[in-house]
Amino acid sequence: MEDRYYITTPIYYPNGEPHLGHVYTTLCADVLARYHRWCGRRTWFLTGTDEHGIKMVKTASEKGIEPKQLADQNVAVFESLWRELKVTHDDFIRTSSDRHKAGVTRIVHQMLDRGDIYRGSYEGWYDEGQEEFVTESNAKEADYKSVVSGRPLVRYKEPTYFFRLTRYVPQVIQAIESDQIKVRPESRKNEVLSKLKQGVEDLSISRATLKWGVPLPNDPDHVLYVWIDALSNYITALDYPDGDKYKTFWPVDNHLIGKEILWFHAVYWPAMLMSLGQPLPRMVFAHGWWTAEGKKMSKSIGNFIDVQKLRAVVGTYSLDALRYYLLRAAPFGSDLDWKDAELTNAYSELGNVVGNLLNRTLNMLSKYREGRIPAPGQATSEADQSLRRQIDTLAGELACAYEGVELQKCALLPVELARSANAYIDATRPFSLAKNPSEAEALNTVLNLCAQACKRILSALLPVLPEKAESGLRQLGVVVQGQTLQSLLSEDLPSGHLVSRAEVLFPRIEVK
Numbered sequence: 001m002e003d004r005y006y007i008t009t010p011i012y013y014p015n016g017e018p019h020l021g022h023v024y025t026t027l028c029a030d031v032l033a034r035y036h037r038w039c040g041r042r043t044w045f046l047t048g049t050d051e052h053g054i055k056m057v058k059t060a061s062e063k064g065i066e067p068k069q070l071a072d073q074n075v076a077v078f079e080s081l082w083r084e085l086k087v088t089h090d091d092f093i094r095t096s097s098d099r100h101k102a103g104v105t106r107i108v109h110q111m112l113d114r115g116d117i118y119r120g121s122y123e124g125w126y127d128e129g130q131e132e133f134v135t136e137s138n139a140k141e142a143d144y145k146s147v148v149s150g151r152p153l154v155r156y157k158e159p160t161y162f163f164r165l166t167r168y169v170p171q172v173i174q175a176i177e178s179d180q181i182k183v184r185p186e187s188r189k190n191e192v193l194s195k196l197k198q199g200v201e202d203l204s205i206s207r208a209t210l211k212w213g214v215p216l217p218n219d220p221d222h223v224l225y226v227w228i229d230a231l232s233n234y235i236t237a238l239d240y241p242d243g244d245k246y247k248t249f250w251p252v253d254n255h256l257i258g259k260e261i262l263w264f265h266a267v268y269w270p271a272m273l274m275s276l277g278q279p280l281p282r283m284v285f286a287h288g289w290w291t292a293e294g295k296k297m298s299k300s301i302g303n304f305i306d307v308q309k310l311r312a313v314v315g316t317y318s319l320d321a322l323r324y325y326l327l328r329a330a331p332f333g334s335d336l337d338w339k340d341a342e343l344t345n346a347y348s349e350l351g352n353v354v355g356n357l358l359n360r361t362l363n364m365l366s367k368y369r370e371g372r373i374p375a376p377g378q379a380t381s382e383a384d385q386s387l388r389r390q391i392d393t394l395a396g397e398l399a400c401a402y403e404g405v406e407l408q409k410c411a412l413l414p415v416e417l418a419r420s421a422n423a424y425i426d427a428t429r430p431f432s433l434a435k436n437p438s439e440a441e442a443l444n445t446v447l448n449l450c451a452q453a454c455k456r457i458l459s460a461l462l463p464v465l466p467e468k469a470e471s472g473l474r475q476l477g478v479v480v481q482g483q484t485l486q487s488l489l490s491e492d493l494p495s496g497h498l499v500s501r502a503e504v505l506f507p508r509i510e511v512k
C-alpha cells in the first residue's frame, strides 16, 4: 500500500439536519482515516454538502427563505455536529463555494472541448404543481398523478444538455469487471454490471427551469443539474487539476457511500473522469441502510435517530461507545437496524470484556509485582502458547480486515482477543498461582502475556475507540504519540515496564 490515503463521504444535502445515516457514513470514514493515519500514511479525509438542486429550492421556499440561507443554517448544524463527534476530516467542501463553482465550470469546459456535451431535449412526466419531473417508475406507481395534488401528470419537453455517457460505457464495464475500480461489496458490483449491460442512455445534465445552480459556461440560461455538480466535489476540493493536493491524493482510495447512490458513483463518475482523462477511483464502497427498531426511520412513528437522540447516546454511553455500536451492528455493507437494547449490550461488552481485562491485568500487576511487568517464565503451557499465537496474529488479521474495509471485523477482532485473554485468566487461575511460591514463574508468564494482550488490543482499537483506547494505553504506561500502529502491534512491552493504577474505562450506567 502507498504512503498516502484519500477517503471521502458523500456530500450531504443540507435541506434538513443530519441524522443517523449521515453520522454512520461519516464515522465509518473517520475510523478508516484514523487507521490509515495511525499506519503513518499521509491521509486526506473529505466531507461536505451538496447545496444545489430542486430539493433545496423547495424546502427553502416552504420556509420562506432563499436556498443559500437554508444551506447556511443547516451547514452550520452539520459542521458543529462533526466537531462534537470529533470527526477528523481535513476539509469540508460546499458546492455553493467559489472554489467548487470555479472547478466545476472548468470541468464542464473540458467536457465541452472533448465533444462530450451536446444540446437536446428532455421529455418526461411533469408535476405542474410541484414544478418537477417525475421518473417513469414513480409516475407509474402513482398512476400518473401527482402524489401531492392528485392532478394528472403531463408530458413535458424541455431543452437540456446531455453528457455522452454511452461513449464510455464499455470502458466503465471493463474497469469494474477487472477491479480497476473495486466496487464493493461484491454483490453490488454484480448488480451494477448487470444494470450496465441492460443498456444506458446519455445523461441529462442541465435544467433551464432552475436558477439555483452552477450556470453552464456555454449557455448560462441553463444550470447544471445534480450529478456533474455533486460528483465533481471529490476533485474540486483538491484544487483539480493543478493543485498539490490533487497531485498528491488523486486517485481516491475509497469513496464511502450509501447503497442508494452507488450507480452514480460507479457509473457516471468514472465516465466523467474518463472524459477528463483522469485516473479512476480505486474503490467505491456502498454500505447498507439503517432502519430503527425494525422499521424505516420516521419522525411520525417516533423512531427517528436524529441529532438530539445521538447527542443523548453520546452523553450516556460516550462517543466511543456510539462508534463501536455502529460498527458492530452488522457486517459492513449489509443493512442495519438500530436497537436501543443492542446499544446497551455493545456498551456492556466493552466493559465486561475489554475494560475487565485491563482492570484485572493492572490489578494483578500491582498486587503481585508492584506494577512492573515480569519477564515470562521459561516453561510455557498449551494455554500460554495459544494466547501468544493469538496476540501475534492480531496485527495481520487487522490489516487484512482494514484492507477489505470489513469494519465490523475491525472492531470485533481486538474484542475477541480480549475475550480469549479473559478466558485464559480464568483457566490459569493466577490468584491461586500467587499463593504458591513455586508457581512464581508460571504467574510471571500469565502476567506478562496479559499485559502484552492488553497493549495489542487497545492499540488495535485506537481507530475505533480513539479516546478509550488511548486512555487504556496510558494506564498501561504506553505513550502512543509518535508511534505507528505497526510498532504498537508488533512490539512487546519490555520486562520491568511500569504500569499505572487501574481506572475504570467503561463505568456502569444506571439505566433509568
Ligand code: MSP
Pocket: 009, 010, 011, 012, 013, 014, 020, 021, 022, 024, 025, 050, 230, 231, 233, 257, 258, 259, 260, 261, 288, 289, 290, 291
Ligand atoms: N447529495 C447526495 C450525495 C452526493 S455525493 C456526490 C445525497 N445526499 S444525502 O444527504 O441524501 O445523503 C445520502 C447519504 O447519507 C447516503 O449515501 C448515506 O451515506 C447516508 N444515509 C442517509 N440515510 C441513510 C440511512 N438510513 N442509512 C444509512 N445511510 C444513509 O444523496
